[in-house]
Amino acid sequence: MAAISAPRGTRDILPAESWKWSYIINTASQTMRDFGFSEIHLPIFEHTELFSRGVGETTDIVEKEMYTFEDRGGRSITLRPEATAGVMRAAIENNLCVQGASAKLWNWGPMFRHERPQKGRYRQFYQIDAECLGIAGAGADVEIISLSIEIFRRLGLKNLEVVINSVGCEKCRPVYRQKLIEYFDSHKDELCETCLTRLERNPLRILDCKNPSCGRVADGAPDIYDSLCDECKEHFSEVRAGLERLGFTYTLNKRLVRGLDYYTKTAYEILSGALGAQNAVAGGGRYDNLSSAVGGAKIPGVGFACGLDRVMLVMEEQGCDFxxxxxxxxxxxxxxxxxxxAAQILTYELRKNKIASACDTAGKSFKAQMKIAGACKFACIIGADEIANNTVSIKDMRDGSQVNISMSDAVEYILGRD
RNA sequence: GUGAGUGUAGCGCAAUUGGUUAGAGCUUCGGAUUGUGGUUCCGGCGGUUGAGGGUUCAAGUCCCUUCACUCACCCCA
Structure with missing residues (x-):
């Protein structure tokens, strides 16, 4: 019988790598704390409705990428394809944002999307996610963007590009959408096949198309900034002013649309040239309509998701410090x-004193044990002589020096020597 | 879902135009005069060449099928 392998698009994070992941998560966790964000733990599966209504029926995620199944009670369940909808659900369900309260929440964990794997893209992938809920002002957008930049700064990522855009709100986006439909409708013959369907369902996405012909048409498309309502214009300029005040450089990209329906106003991405085609290490924006889409009271929100797998790739590529x-x-x-x-007793004694230690449990020869000890700071050697005198020989593996001391002094000796 | 490339030992690789028993290196394990590691030397373990079928006197090598991985499209973190 053939051995069972991990499902396509998943992989094991082995000891040789796992400590690096811990480093990234610890760094992010500390940064979150410094920015006043609290950790929230969420379910990994939710009711399918949360995503179909929250993320949007016409998005690629909902249309063809979700791991959806019926549980034994006949409910439709989906492995979360992203985190924001779940955070919003939790905030509504637990009354985190009632009576004008706001919540700054972060979490990390696996997300699931059924896509063809490639560099930087997996079916089970990991995200760090931060959401600021209950604040409509541009200050929150700036805080979110600066938070994501600061995490990458601390991790040592180089040559990142911050790209921002505004996609309008429920008042002005329909107006812009209509203008786009009229414009693209008059250039139908120059659009690719998928863009023709986008024209019906989600014309904003045509702006994002990488097909050269579509790109040329999109170049002449109406400018979204001409359609933004006063409130959105004001918000966007405040976000930009805020970023400039903190000394960040960014580029504007009118084509940055993002594939999730819930974005309003600010949309942004952080890109790295060290990756392949999947070059976004983080992305996010504002989503003032999400809460009502999933059936709650109106709660404005802004947040980002950071792709840990991709951060890992960039850090390895750039030789960052872990x-x-x-x-x-x-x-x-x-x-x-x-x-x-006696070796087991001493090992446990050391461990009780929080000294990382080990002894052989596999029946290895003394020589083999010393070989392993070579990778440690100290070797404690116990033989017949030591047992007879209730002592232990402690060898400093870095300089080769060795002492024989009373067994009861071993912990103190090691703590004192290092 | 579509396309291209790649599958040989635990790992990264080699094997003439198809030609004897598929090879080194690293890792691992053991040893180098009975209690001391990293370097060095010696030795052992380790492969149904991803799987299945076909062509041939002969297949790791050629053909078909299938699976997996990789990259790209698409989309996104």
């Missing part, structure tokens, strides 16, 4: 089988 790989500090070697018991 700190030190955790390792065992002390190895307790038993010279013969009679000493194994």
């Amino acid at each position: 700190g030190e790989m955790p390792k065992t500090d002390v190895y307790v070697a038993a010279l013969d089988d009679d000493a194994r018991g």
